[in-house]
Amino acid sequence: MVRPPYVDSNGLKKGAWSDDEDNKLRAYVQRYGHWNWRLLPKYAGLARCGKSCRLRWVNYLKPGVKRGNFTKEEEDLVVKLHAQLGNKWSAIAANLPGRTDNEIKNFWHTRIEKRRDRNPAPNKVKGHTADKPLTKAQTLNEEKSSAVTLSETLNLNESASSDSLINLQNSTLSFDTNSSSGSATESQVDFWADTFLGNTDYSQEGCFQSLPEEEFLIHSELSSSGSSYAASAFQWNADDDLSIMSPNFWGGSFVSYTSNSESETSYISLQEMGGFYDPFFEVFHHRLP
DNA sequence: AATGTTTTCAACCGCACAGGA
DNA sequence: ATCCTGTGCGGTTGAAAACAT
Structure with a gap:
């Protein structure tokens, strides 16, 4: 479910990560840490941009990242926290050990919102989120x-x-x-x-x-x-x-x-x-x- | 079994912010 | 005060997988 690997005009690799790339990134970060994401790929021998490396590490390779279905408790917590915090995915993720903001965001859009679409409120109206004041x-x-x-x-x-x-x-x-x-x-x-x-x-x-x-x-x-x-x-x-x-x-x-x-x-x-x-x-x- | 449609989710992109020069 | 750089966040994309016809 991922874009196939390709090389962009700057010679940087994009798209799905290979096992070899994962191993290089994992080995480098575990040994030296991520002192500078922009320079890290150069030293780790990866033809990726720093952002891509960071994302891969944070959302996939980082030890403790939990994968798979959300439990009922996790789902309830996401709903509750979203009600309090809005689309502050990172803040929500901070309350769910092992879950990343990206995963929670995906979970919200694919499960919770879809579910609401199937069971819409009778006169559901889009209103302001509590995120930021409007002009x-x-x-x-x-x-x-x-x-x-x-x-x-x-x-x-x-x-x-x-x-x-x-x-x-x-x-x-x-x-x-x-x-x-x-x-x-x-x-x-x-x-x-x-x-x-x-x-x-x-x-x-x-x-x-x-x-x-x-x-x-x-x-x-x-x-x-x-x-x-x-x-x-x-x-x-x-x-x-x-x-x-x-x-x-x-x-x-x-x-x-x-x-x-x-x-x-x-x-x-x-x-x-x-x-x-x-x-x-x-x-x-x-x-x- | 073949085809079309929907769902899923990893990854990308652009923007905002913080901190340093 | 201003600019630059690095990082993190949230929205979006798009191809594979799952499901429906």
Whole structure:
């Protein structure tokens, strides 16, 4: 599953490593260490660039590198850490002895994300990651694209076009930006748009119950519409095939669903909907009474 | 068995950052 | 303060392997 070996225009070998190259690199690093990756290939007798050598050593040859399938514990940890750290693969790898950032990254893209694609959240919306702050222009662009995605996803009619959704966003959302660091604070933001919620009152305790799939979709659509002026944040929990998503999303209503994995129809019950935590600004917004 | 499609994952690439000159 | 170099990180690629038709 690797590019076949070839020599580039600079005379450097690229592509798959041969056993002979592996042995040379392993022997050299174990004896002399990697004091300078750029010069190392010259002294080790390899026609490779330093970066290629480093990558091969770190991801494959380094003693202790664990290969093979991830255990359930490792998978859970990756999901949990990704929820906390985002795409900080090296930071995640630091918590999984023997696993490299590259392997975890591959694992995430090929297993976790594929799994999500097969079991998408009803109104999953791409939102901001907590990785880095966005400029105002970027934020507006993303808001617009989120709104478009939502309206496309939900087949909203003209009255809920992307422009009107954005206007709603701009007029109702405000964030407590004073808490950009430290612990989360609370701010009261009337982010809710009852006009989009219809007559469903989600604020009453105990009003949520397990719903058949079709009914869930109806409720989901209502709540999605209600939160579509921001992004939606979902937290999925299940024994095996759904994972936590919320920390990578910001804005919108915080909704927690639990998948009933015992049911073949995958019942999803709404557990709580009282506000949302914005990991970007580290602020908890809750619905005004 | 042959062919097409999807999945996997090692390796590449470009960028950012740190440290030294 | 600026430039240069080395290193590390995250996103992406692409061919082999696995799977489906």
